[in-house]
Amino acid sequence: MKPMNLRLMLAGLIAALTMTTPVAAQTLQPLDRIAAVVNEDVILQSELDRAVRNVTSQYANQPGQLPPQAVLERQVLERLVLVKLQVARAAETGIRVGEEELNNAVNSVAQQNGVSVDALRQRLASEGISFTDFRNSIRDEITIQRMRQSFGQSRVQISEAEIDAAIAAQASGTQYHLAHILVGLPEGATAEQIATGQKKVEGVKSLVDSNEIDFAAAAVRYSDSPNALEGGDLGWRSSDEIPTAFAEILKSMSPGQVVGPLRGPSGFQLLKLVEVRDGSQAAARTVTEYNARHILVRVTPVQDAATARAKIDTLRARIAGGADFVEVAKESSEDANSKSQGGDLGWFEGAAFGPAFGTAVTGLQDGSVSQPFRTEAGWHIVQRVAQRQSDVTSATQRGQVRETIGRRKLEEEYNRYLQELRGEAYVNVRNGDKAASGDGG
Numbered sequence: 281m282k283p284m285n286l287r288l289m290l291a292g293l294i295a296a297l298t299m300t301t302p303v304a305a306q307t308l309q310p311l312d313r314i315a316a317v318v319n320e321d322v323i324l325q326s327e328l329d330r331a332v333r334n335v336t337s338q339y340a341n342q343p344g345q346l347p348p349q350a351v352l353e354r355q356v357l358e359r360l361v362l363v364k365l366q367v368a369r370a371a372e373t374g375i376r377v378g379e380e381e382l383n384n385a386v387n388s389v390a391q392q393n394g395v396s397v398d399a400l401r402q403r404l405a406s407e408g409i410s411f412t413d414f415r416n417s418i419r420d421e422i423t424i425q426r427m428r429q430s431f432g433q434s435r436v437q438i439s440e441a442e443i444d445a446a447i448a449a450q451a452s453g454t455q456y457h458l459a460h461i462l463v464g465l466p467e468g469a470t471a472e473q474i475a476t477g478q479k480k481v482e483g484v485k486s487l488v489d490s491n492e493i494d495f496a497a498a499a500v501r502y503s504d505s506p507n508a509l510e511g512g513d514l515g516w517r518s519s520d521e522i523p524t525a526f527a528e529i530l531k532s533m534s535p536g537q538v539v540g541p542l543r544g545p546s547g548f549q550l551l552k553l554v555e556v557r558d559g560s561q562a563a564a565r566t567v568t569e570y571n572a573r574h575i576l577v578r579v580t581p582v583q584d585a586a587t588a589r590a591k592i593d594t595l596r597a598r599i600a601g602g603a604d605f606v607e608v609a610k611e612s613s614e615d616a617n618s619k620s621q622g623g624d625l626g627w628f629e630g631a632a633f634g635p636a637f638g639t640a641v642t643g644l645q646d647g648s649v650s651q652p653f654r655t656e657a658g659w660h661i662v663q664r665v666a667q668r669q670s671d672v673t674s675a676t677q678r679g680q681v682r683e684t685i686g687r688r689k690l691e692e693e694y695n696r697y698l699q700e701l702r703g704e705a706y707v708n709v710r711n712g713d714k715a716a717s718g719d720g721g
Contacts, residue, residue: 316357317708318364323357330409331356335509345494345511347501355500355508357709362506365701367420370427377422385418431697432690438682446518446681456522456530457555458514459495461540464504465547466703481541481548488538488550495538495552504547506695516557521688526551546695570630570641571665573605573623576615578658585654592652592659599649605663614658627668637662 316323332353339346346352390400401411463481465473484502487493493501499512507513519527529539533553540550575595577588595612599605606622613619630638637660640650644664652659 314710316361316710317706318361319368319706321364321368323360323364328353328357328360331360345497345500347497351501359506359509361705361707362698362702363420363424365705366424366427366698369701370423373427373430375423375426375430377419377426381422382415382419385422386415389418428690428694431694432686435693435697436686436689438685438689442685443678443681446685447677455516455518455557456553457516457557458522458530459499459512459552459554460505460514461495461499461503461512461550462505462508462546463502463541463548464699467699477548478541481550485538485540485550495550506698512552513554517688518684521684545692546699566669566671567629568667569627569670570667571627572625572641572662573609573665574615574618574625574637574660574662575605575609575613575623576658576660577612578614580658585659588659589652589654592661596649596652596661599661599663605649623663627670 312324312326314322315325315328332349335352335356336346347355386400387397390397393400395403404411404414461481461484463477463484465477469477480502484498488495488498496511496513499505499508499510502508503512505512522530523544526542529542529551530553533539535553535555538550538552541548542551543549575592577583577592577595579585579588583591591612595608599608609623610619613623615623618624625633630642632638634655636653636655640653640660640662641664644650644662646664646666649663650661652661654660
């Protein structure tokens, strides 16, 4: 699980179902009201208010970047709606987060913020946030991460040909820092909806072009993208992370330039090229690899540790007395994968089989045999055959490219999935005069 920043976590907290107040004040203070109904669940006004306050605090030094309060509330509410929908769908598919895993995640958040769990609890209380709500928000984040992973495994496929093409495209080494503004269109949009969306995006483009508003501020105020509150920032991307049509446009752009509207699968986009840099060639990586053989005597319910140790000591003595390591391994090793090859493990990096095994191998000279040592599997002796320096740059680059392509595909597919999920949902917004309701609303 990725590290979780406390302030980001606070923005997504789920509030208590009702606000407890002193008995004397109950006649003066209303119960926490509902801001929106999302299928069978609700978003409370206190939850929305808290999330809005946290977003506002993140822009404390840049208040001009924020949209009007009503627009900000709408954007934050939409985020909370998507959280509710994803958590509910995850539950339907059997995704669960256990108490032990949740406790470990809370401990991790506390450590990342340099405090104990008790100190974290006190800090949350000082900000008016219950520890239960905080735990629930972490549970939701883990649930959504797991749902995305499951979605990616089932929907995202990457071929070797795609990796080859991406590596070829990286030959120039150019990377682009991008930002965008999205005016979304529903799936199967009508001609009227398309015309309205185009009119809106052209209006936003006009404001940006005339310098009436900064691009990042326009993204916060007008974009329908999930990253609107981050100013539409897409970060650094290599050419293989950018749709082909956009990549061709970028080649003729200068930093600071904005193009669009561009019609994509999610709607109309304005694209800004923030910066360009040379990211050519994956960093060279050379590792020490070892070729070794081993003999394993397992520790099992039938064969306890003392028996296994006595057996490996006997085998080690036989080899020290002149017996051939390969023949002894074929006769006596309990590693089914390597026994028939005389214990041969091939070439591997030192830590490939765990720290104890790595320490034993790296401490030997070529041709020598270790003293018996213990791992989780049982007792071993190992014979180091040779060592070499290997350039794994190509393998590293392919792994990085595979990850990059997978991340881009997952982002595109999952955003479309969220649009479908939102379109199918019943959402009734009851946020005062700003309310809007209806199925898929």
